[in-house]
Amino acid sequence: MLSVHQKRRASSFSLRILTYSARVIRRMHLAGLNRLASAIENIKINSINLEQRGNRLMWVKRRQLGSGVIALFANLFFLLARARLHLLINLRRWQSWEVACFRLLYGQTLEVFPEGRRTVCIGMVPGKSLREWVIESPFAIQAIQAAGKELRRAHGLWSSELGDYWSHGDPHLENLLYDLESDQARLIDFELIHDKSMPDIKRHADDLLVFLQDLMGCVSAEQWVPFSLALIEAYNEPQVLAEVRSRLTAPRGWSAIWWKLRTDYLQSGVITDRIETLNAALSLDSNSCAALSK
Ligand SMILES: Nc1ncnc2c1ncn2[C@@H]1O[C@H](COP(=O)(O)OP(=O)(O)O)[C@@H](O)[C@H]1O
Ligand SMILES: [Mg+2]
Numbered sequence: 001m002l003s004v005h006q007k008r009r010a011s012s013f014s015l016r017i018l019t020y021s022a023r024v025i026r027r028m029h030l031a032g033l034n035r036l037a038s039a040i041e042n043i044k045i046n047s048i049n050l051e052q053r054g055n056r057l058m059w060v061k062r063r064q065l066g067s068g069v070i071a072l073f074a075n076l077f078f079l080l081a082r083a084r085l086h087l088l089i090n091l092r093r094w095q096s097w098e099v100a101c102f103r104l105l106y107g108q109t110l111e112v113f114p115e116g117r118r119t120v121c122i123g124m125v126p127g128k129s130l131r132e133w134v135i136e137s138p139f140a141i142q143a144i145q146a147a148g149k150e151l152r153r154a155h156g157l158w159s160s161e162l163g164d165y166w167s168h169g170d171p172h173l174e175n176l177l178y179d180l181e182s183d184q185a186r187l188i189d190f191e192l193i194h195d196k197s198m199p200d201i202k203r204h205a206d207d208l209l210v211f212l213q214d215l216m217g218c219v220s221a222e223q224w225v226p227f228s229l230a231l232i233e234a235y236n237e238p239q240v241l242a243e244v245r246s247r248l249t250a251p252r253g254w255s256a257i258w259w260k261l262r263t264d265y266l267q268s269g270v271i272t273d274r275i276e277t278l279n280a281a282l283s284l285d286s287n288s289c290a291a292l293s294k
Contacts, residue, residue, distance in 0.1 A: 045070050045087075046191070053121055058111070061098070063091055063118040081254045084195040085169055091118050094191075097161065098122075101190035104157055104166060125186050127179030134173060134227065135218060141230045143178040146185035147211065148234025150176070154187060155204045155240075162196055167203035169194045172214040172262075205243035208235060212244075213262035216274050224274050225281045232282070245282060248275050 045067045051060045071087040078085045088094040095114040102112040102122060111123040133143035151171065159166035168175070169192035178185045194203040212228055219227055232241060250272045251259040259271050 050124075051121075056111075057124060059122045059124065060115075061120045061122065063094065081258060083258070084198045085192050086195060087192060095120055097193065098190050100159075100161055101166075104159060105154055105187060122188075125177050125188055126182070127177035127184075127186065129174045130176040130178055130185065131173035131214075131218060133178050134215065134223075139178075139180060140223070140227065142180075142183065143185065144215075144227055144230040145234040146178055146183055147176050148231045148236075150185040150187060151204075151207060151211070152235045152237060155200075155207070155237075162194075164196070165200040165204070167194050167200070168192075168207050168210075169203075171207050171211050173211070173218065176211075201239055201243050204237070204240045205247065208232070208240065208244050209247060210262060212278075213259060214264075216271070217262070217264035217266055221274070221277075225277055228278050229281060229285065241282075245279070248279050248282075250275060 044064055047062050047064055049060050049062075050057050052058075053060075068089050071089045075086050075089070077083075088097055095118075098120045099112050099114055102110055106112075110125065111121075113121055115121050130143055130147055134140045137143070151168075155165055155167060157166045158164075168187055168190065170189065171187060175189040176185050176187055194206065198206075208231070211231060215227055215231070216224060232244070235241070251268075256268065260266070260268075263271060
């Protein structure tokens with residue numbers, strides 16, 4: 001069996017929550033707690049490997065032993081932060097949600113199936129992560145526009161599991177892959193789920209904010225506004241945009257912790273500055289649109 005393990009940063013959001021808790025513990029400078037913090041930082045909810053299935057390579061995502069405890073901890077954090085997100089703890093339900101999302105978004109174009117009790121096998125989606133395109137390529141804007149269009153398309157699909165329009169829950173830059181040849185972005189990783197009780201406009205705005213927050217954490221001040229506008233203009237949905245704008249305010253309390261986690265620990269001053277510059281650019285944009293329509 002061929003197995004290629006991917007080395008990457010702790011991208012899954014549940015891990016970032018644990019890492020954040022570990023950092024808080026570290027700041028307490030207690031030897032025993034420091035060891036606990038290191039242990040927390042090394043926990044992973046899933047393993048993901050490229051493995052041979054029949055005559056093709058597939059991504060094999062496996063829930064680790066003990067993942068239920070991490071999921072419980074993360075869900076508690078979401079509850080306290082009033083985030084209206086959750087991880088599925090029941091393994092069967094998690095498998096069937098991942099499979100259902102891939103089938104909804106990809107139709108017959110991608111092979112996906114559950115295997116055993118804690119594994120899902122997924123065909124290879126072409127392209128590189130949006131993070132890679134955004135950080136080191138002349139095609140960053142093109143990749144972001146494709147991501148905006150794909151999010152809009154996906155948000156227009158009906159999910160029978162949600163009984164409403166679909167949303168991703170965690171579309172940060174590593175959960176979107178962009179393929180230059182087809183100029184197509186695609187979503188992967190359906191680990192985090194919005195609560196059903198959240199209206200579609202709010203869930204869709206939340207998805208856009210997750211993308212923007214991750215973008216904020218990895219681009220320069222000069223790139224921040226043009227890159228964000230590329231996403232918003234490609235997504236092009238006034239109601240969702242209005243909801244996003246209502247949430248572009250200097251974060252306080254739990255919301256500040258949330259922004260820190262989502263921006264990979266940017267300084268609070270930088271976060272506030274960038275929120276303000278984006279708001280100013282969006283106002284300018286809507287004023288010029290209004291002037292053009294007169
Ligand atoms: N179907 C796929 N096609 C291409 N790459 C994939 C696929 N599934 C996973 N990967 C790669 O593995 C990484 C981790 O998978 P993901 O499903 O996002 O799990 P995690 O919850 O650990 O983030 C992705 O960021 C991507 O690089
Ligand atoms: Mg992921």
